[in-house]
Amino acid sequence: MSKNILEMRHIRKQFPGVYALSDTNFSVKEGEIHALVGENGAGKSTLMKILSGVYPKDTYEGEVVIDDKVMSFQAIKDSEKAGVAVIYQELALVKYMNISENIFLGNEILNKQGLIDWDTTFIRARAAMDQVGLTVNPAARVINLGIGTQQLVEIAKAVAKKARILVLDEPTSALTETEIEHLMKLLLAFKERGMTCIFISHKLKEVFNIADRITVLCDGKTVGTYNAEDLTEDKLISLMVGRSLTQRYPSSTRKAEVVAKNKVAMEVKNWTVYDPELIDKIALNNINFYVREGEILGIAGLMGAGRTETMLSILGVWGKKSSGEVKLLGKPVNTRTPSDLIRAGINYLSEDRKGSGLVLIQNVKNNMALPSLYSRLKMGLIDQDAELSVVEKMVQTLRIKTPSVEQLTLNLSGGNQQKVSLGKWLLTNPKVIILDEPTRGIDVGAKYEIYTIMQNLAEKGIAIIMISSELPEILGMSDRILVMHEGTVAGELPRSEASQEKIISLATGGK
Ligand SMILES: Nc1ncnc2c1ncn2[C@@H]1O[C@H](COP(=O)(O)OP(=O)(O)OP(=O)(O)O)[C@@H](O)[C@H]1O
Ligand SMILES: [Mg+2]
Structure with a gap:
């Protein structure tokens, strides 16, 4: 039995009007992967900000103990010295610097003259990057990297600092399937080498795949810590939300045969759009789809298949249109600006709530x-x-x-x-509501409430288009499923004929 590398004891943290943490205890053993789960607002991120020194010692009550010593971090630098590295969901790299500069930011390697020693910086950056499987050039600018690669840079940074406790706060929500797989393998490899990892996620499948132990928070209090093998997903959900959730998806009173006869609410025809960066490249090629009143149309596909871009181009904020038209209840609508569409009755919930949602x-x-x-x-x-x-x-x-x-x-x-x-x-x-990854980062209990509202809206006759990367959600909620692949519609499946396998096959270019 290994010893506790970290103990957080009786933590209390107050913000004006709320106790984010009211009596939280959290112990982590050396070398384990420990998942931290709980509903939205349970206090997970706050607890990790206390661990990292984002909230200094005198702003909370309780003790943070590492290797049996009580810590009093005043700033992030202090926790880093103690071997803690936290990777937040909103990545914190400096976009206009290159990878090496980011990895050694604040810990620059200097030569005798007190200037940055670039040779050593690149060599050490390369070594850290090798450990996380990053093959790009260490001199590449961060702004040109995808989210998955940026996250690996953050992890390489933690490796370069010789972190012993690596914290990942919802690391997978913006990653592609392949990137998630890579990350999971990496964390398991780190564990082999004795690194300790704290993993926060709302995706319970991932939690069970990777965690040795799981701590549940509810309303700022610790519900308990469990061996992953002693729990089931259902049991974990009831610990998280304080009640059991027998069904993940609300049942609907809408009948497929009836919905299939409803009027077409919105139709997109021959939609072809050029890439905004590469003038000659066709990004979306001859896309055709429709959604009926009272219907939920799920749009599946791998990340990068062009689902969000299709919607953004319809809103007039992405790409350069080459051909195509949008009809609302049979009438063509002007799609030059988002407000044209809102006025016509089409609403869009962005997948990026920080950038364009709120x-x-x-x-x-x-x-x-x-x-x-x-x-x-x-x-x-x-x-x-x-x-x-x-x-x-x-x-x-x-x-x-x-x-x-x-x-x-x-x-x-x-x-x-x-x-x-x-x-x-x-x-x-609205007449049509387009939801782009509506439940990203949302806890299981609240997902059910959101699904219920979607069902109610559909029952009122509103047409819903739901883009989602969660196949169970696509299968659980859609009346009909459109699968996209590399900027085209790869196929369409009615709910009754859809399965995970069929969707994946279409999404990856199979037939
Ligand atoms: N800076 C702040 N000012 C006021 N209240 C805050 C602040 N930061 C967090 N809170 C509150 O503290 C509580 C816990 O928030 P926290 O971000 O830790 O939740 P979480 O468990 O990470 O949730 P999620 O799964 O949604 O990310 C919430 O009620 C939140 O509103
Ligand atoms: Mg959080």
Whole structure:
């Protein structure tokens, strides 16, 4: 039995109006992969920010103990010295510097004259990169790398610092399947070498694949720590959400035969778009699809298949259109700007909530109320009471964890921010709603609530297009499934004929 490398004892952390952590205990053994799970807002990221010194010693109560010594980190640098490296979901590399510069940022290797010793820097960077399987040039600029590669640079940085405790906060949510596989193998290889890893994820399959032990947080308190082999997914879910969830997907009263006869709400024809970077390259080639009123159309495909780009080009914010048209209830619509589409009744929830989904420096109420403002106008003025009441109801339905609707969205946990950006579209009354990865970063309990709302919207006749990289979600929610591959529609499957295997085969270019 190995000893505890880390103990966090009776941690309490307060923010104005909320206790993020009220009595949290967390012990990690040397050399294990330890998963930290819990609902959105449970306190996982906050606990890791205490471990890393983002929140200095005097801003919380309790003790952080590493190798039996009580630590008093004042800043990230202190925790790094103790061997802790935290990789946040929002990666923190300096985009305009190259890989080597990023790896040694703050720990520059200097020569006798006090200048940066580039030869040694590159050699050591290469060595760290080799350990994480990064083959690109160490002089490549970070801005030109994909998310998966950037994450490997962060891990290489941790390796170069000789981290003993590696923390990954939702590392897989923006990675492709291949990248996830690579990361999992890497973590197992690190474990072989005795590294300790703390892994935060809402994807329970991943957790069970990789973790030795699992700690569950609920409302800032530790529910318990368990050996992964003693738990099942269902048991873990009930520990996380405090109730059992017998079904993952709400059943629907809509009948396939009936939906198949509904009017076509939106249709996209012969949609061909040039890549915005490479002027001659066709990025989306002759895409055709439609969605009926009251239908949920799932769009599956590997990352990079062009699903988001299709939607963004329809909104007029991506690529250069070569041909194609969009029809709403049989009538052509102008697709030059996003507001043209919103006015026509097509709404889009972005997969990137920080970049284009939310105004983070605004409060929850204003963010949620924005797209549906006009529906609450009374004699030219906004009906404030109505606004407060619809927003508060949505906050309850989606279980958004916030002290009040006046809280700045900036201060919400990652998953709760996602719920706010989803909630604002659910408050509108569109004809078509396009949801791009609607449950990314969302905990299992809240996913069920979101699915229920989607079913209700479809029952009201709203057409829903859902882009998702989670096959179970595609299979559990869609009436019909469109599979994309390399900028084309590779195939279409009715729910009754769809299976994981068929979707994967189409998504990877098979037939
Ligand atoms: N800077 C802050 N100011 C105010 N409240 C905060 C701040 N940071 C976190 N909180 C609150 O603390 C609680 C815990 O947040 P935390 O980010 O740790 O959750 P989490 O478990 O990581 O959730 P998720 O799975 O959604 O990422 C939440 O209620 C959040 O709103
Ligand atoms: Mg978090």
